[in-house]
Amino acid sequence: MMNWLLEPLTYEFMQNALAAGILVGILCPIVGTYLVVQRMALLGDVIAHAVLPGLAIANFLGIELLIGAFAFGMLSTFVITWIRTQSRVKVDAAMALTFASFFALGVTLLKLLHSRLDLEELLFGDILSVTIADVWRIGLIGLAVLVAIKLFYKELLFYTFDRTGAEAVGLPVHKIHLGLMTGITLTLIVGMKIVGVILVVSLMVGPAITAYLLVKELHQMMIVGAGVGTLASLVGMYLSYYLDLPSGPAIALTVFAFFLLALLFSPSQGIVTRRWWRSVPSRSHR
Template sequence: MELLWELLVAPLEYQFMQRAFLAAIVVGVGCGVLGSLLILRKLALMGDAISHAVLPGVAIAYLLGINFFIGATITGVTTALGIGFITEHSKIKEDSAIGIMFSAAFAIGILIISKITTNIDLFHILFGNVLGVSRTDLILISILGFLVIVLTILFFKELKLSSFDPIMARSIGLPTDMIHYLLMLMLSFIVVASLQTVGIILVVAMLITPGATAYLLTDDLSEMMVLSGVFGLVSALVGLYLSFHLNVASGAAIVVVATSFFIIALLFSPQEGLLVSKEQ
């Protein structure tokens, strides 16, 4: 018992670990909640796209000497708009538009970073650096996470209808395009907030895996979002402990934990589990 207590408490003695835990909690919950909507709207790839698209924003923000959260949000949203524009104004379908835009944005980011001398550590952006979360970072992360969750709760009804039946949504006058871009804005927020915790490459796992796990366990949207948030939270916490005690990369550890939950749900979910006998 004492050993377990020791294992749990030890990391919290360091201030950088306290901040890491708080950041991971915000990111875990925020990604989980928003990810549920992405899954249901078949926008999982969009999560990947936006996360890669923030790279040039980070680089440009460094060039201009502004906070990288601002640059990242701008390029994230711009890419979402670009994808929407290509899909609507040409015969290119959304999956191809996503492929084109996100690799282009990513490439521009790499170009800038390779050309300028910065102290941007590409490895940290790609894979996260949760131990380097500063006080200011933590405040920004919390604001972004809070915004995402509040917007989801406020517009729950509209998000639900426009995801389930967009035609009906439009027939009662809901601006479904605006709702889509609101979602993309929220997605950019949460991706930017996740940069330090899991990094660009793995953030898509935080968006999709907890939501997918929850989806296997419930038939109710609000339950799915709450469960997904819980899975995101627990994955983030357990992953950070593993990272601390085993001295492994935090983002990767978090994603591995989240994936373990998913596999367990896939096999043993009471309704959907592959290893559960269905009697109905």
């Protein structure tokens, strides 16, 4: 067993991948908590897909991929807001169209600009491609996002719980929204290095809703979510290593397994636990 765990660590790429996996496993669920409590989980999916044209253009121009990805991720949130506020079109339809269109534009640009980016690696993640520079980048961005959440925690709590009330007491809700979108987009971008564009939303939302079934406060949801995310990320990466799977699907399926466990056995809300508690008094009657 020990050998099984330690053997991959002898490779440098795997050390990098595991370090990045732990960082992403902590960061994604903490930021994802805000997506879940605002019922915006799908927005994460939209932004993740929408960064693709940015990656293609940045690669073509030879600039930092992160900048292109960030620009297009944020642009997609503005497009959604713009469609929603300028017409009667509801947010779900606006999101569906934006996400498909940006993704299509991304695939088109990758082709037209003869990009050397590997589409499959972008879509599903690849632990072989994680460099030490990536680990530093993820670490620094993650630190910045987490510090911002810590500093603005009480404002973010008020805003996400009761936006109208927050606006009524004069909190700058538009700036808070923009800040939140920035944090979400940055997190998605660093997360997709490990999990890939298509599946990164699973690492943001899955551990967060797993924690949601176990605790009763937002900060607890973040802490438990980060624990679940880290564990799922590590388990997924070992599966990826030994079964030669892309890391994204391996992690996403592990996340889902943890969620199922919580859904069935959560002490307060689990399906099985609830049945069990209900059956206890009836047994004692007999």
